[in-house]
Amino acid sequence: MEMPKPDKKVLSRKARVVARLQEVLPHSAVIHDERETRAYECDALTAYKCPPMVAVLPQDTNEVAAVLRICHEEGVPVVPRGSGTSLAGGALPTADCVILGVARMNGVIETDYENRLIRVQTGRTNLSVTGAVEEDGFFYAPDPSSQLACAIAGNIAMNSGGAHCLKYGVTTNNLMGVTMVMMDGEVVEVGGGHLDAGGLDLLGLICGSEGQLGVVTEATLRILPKPEGARPVLMGFDDNEVAGACVSDIIKAGVLPVAIEFMDRPCIEATEAFAKAGYPMCEALLIVEVEGSEAEIDHQLSLIMEIARRHNPVELRESKSAEESAAIWLGRKSAFGAMGQINDYMCLDGTIPVSSLPMVLRRIGEMSEEFGLKVGNVFHAGDGNMHPLILFDANKPGDLELCEAFGAEILKLCVEAGGCLTGEHGVGIEKRDLMHVQYAPADLEAQMAVKDVFDPGWLLNPAKVFPLDASEGRRAPALAAE
């Protein structure tokens, strides 16, 4: 994985850039000492590290605008950073960049139950958005696994999902408005307390643009009344294909579960050894959760179990209490940790049409043999979002590269099957050079044209999302102009 060479002219002006930033921010918010910038050298894709030239921690929209204006004038690349939990390297710095961290911007600006919305500064963590409204019976629906730590800014940048998005949608379906600062420091308001854009859907375009179009400082989010209750059923099958057919039948039956989670045998075995959740040893395990009143849950679960019985499950375990629900979820929630006990792992994020699940799992099994690396599959089955976890040994020379090559093959397979490279983690640097697999040059050109409009100098998070060879001509002029 390559990153562009740092611009020496930018590096040579570090002192001047720092001095100018200190004019608009408190000194404590401008981090330039090499020992301290190291704290920002990577995100959750820890295989790649590079300390930034400077990191800044503004506390409101005006400060962000002031920082961006200076960086724009000085021709310094800016890498926005939420909480640094990206698994795709979305917040990986370059040596010549300013990291713009939104961590100090974590306030609630307004809660409005009448209109079912909350307005927050985007450094606020995902879980604390729900925290601000849950006592009044509301919640914020998107729930990425990292929700305890991840920031709304990063959720918007990556259009994050979560286990419950089968029913509630992902970030873009729950985002109503943003305050965004453009690279030149201009502040733009898009959307708000109303639904749907009057003109072009810029909000939909900004969400998922990986911090390349602007820095979102405030967001209006849809909040929902909490359901009366929720309970899962666990089912085991001795065949992946049968489990896939069962998912399809549940969906067709008109029950709308909030989550349908899938685990394959390697993952079940690892999880059992680690968490001892009492899962059945079988080829495929499904956890299906529904919501409503007690009677509504009973009714939906009975329908789901009736469908499951037609597929000869080896195990069918309906939760009747909060304790039983917790036990069913325990294994799934510790799946990543369990795999991590065995070895280092790389977590992939492709999406496939649900119908091609058996084929894709079979091929992944075959490739696992070919590459000699173990892989376990955790899967949001309702929407086809796969998370294959490839095990490797980071201390063994060549193992990371082998793992990356295996990962790339799996993602190509997802595209071949009619799916895509990433369902909820984003492209970042991790899948950047695979974009050619999914998109033709004209497709990438259309996307890059959008960045040209929002950030003509390509200074915002420039070395991400697009293959370096595709974006080279656009990034180069900005540097050459110095």
Added chain:
Amino acid sequence: MDIKSEEDLVEAVRGTDGPLSVKGGGTRGFAPSGDPLSVAGLSGITLYEPGALTMVAQAGTPVAEIEVALAKENQRLAFEPMDHLSLLGTKGTPTIGGIFAANVSGPRRIAVGAARDFLLGVRFVDGAGAVVKNGGRVMKNVTGYDLVKLMAGSFGTLGVLSEVSFKVLPCPETEASLVVHGLDDAQAIAALARAMGSPFEVTGAAYDPAAQHCVIRIEGFESSVSYRMQRLKELLKNAGGDIAEWDAAASAKFWAAQRDVAAFAEDAGDVWRVSCKPSDAPMLAAKAGAEAHCYDWAGGLIWLRTATGTDVRARLGLFDGHATFMRGAEDMRKALGVFQPESAGVARLTAGLRARFDPRGIFNSGLMGAAQ
């Protein structure tokens, strides 16, 4: 030119100096000047996987054909797109491409999302005649920028859709509506807000001041619908009006009419559509001083019927939302603008995007704020 394939579309775009008036069935009442370019000939469902809740269809496929195919599997377009034929007095066959190009969503939008939330993938021909694809046919996809959302609601100003893939949902077992009679506007919007703030999964929330009907729809399994009906009745027993219940047939009849704004179809006058914050709705409706008005989306959507030539935006002033001039004399729609003028920053981005996607300015010039 008769467009029968995506190649034909490419040829038509490359071979013209414009301007082109891009349309599906031409039923939505947006008719910019220019040579007509219709994708009605690009028709047919190319893929339907009921178990994956996804369908792919060519842009000119009639909506009716899609609804028939979905009904066979007991599924539907959950965002409940309205039919504009009767309200606008247009002729023609509504197409699936037209629905997404205009981001047409009905009453259920408040519960399940808009047309744009259901659109999974697009193929389109840009102003230079290049074929561009974005998104795909899976429900979770964050691979690159979301041009799918950008194309939804772009009214053919950035490119001509050739194919769309979208999410569908199962039809519920049944529906029913709770009706509160005798509330004024402010009481009705407050009652709808209470219902929307409950966990009882309301899928329609409308108020018709003419009939004084404040209507709340719930859908799902029979037992669940009757349970939630009881809970909502308890919740709204002090709302101030008389509570009644409509069964599935009566409920369906009301929401079909509500979806298509049937109340305004027969009467003359201009029609405006205002998207706003629900709690602002009664105040905005009062300011508009329309001849008739009704609310959907729990107040988030106001339909106004006004005297010919009324500048509704001037009456509303600045507010959180936007007003679209849906029906009126063409010269008045040109003079006042069909769409709400944008802030300087947003307008600059919009103009920039149009200049990049349609450098020659051949698509639907004059629509969406761009210069004629």
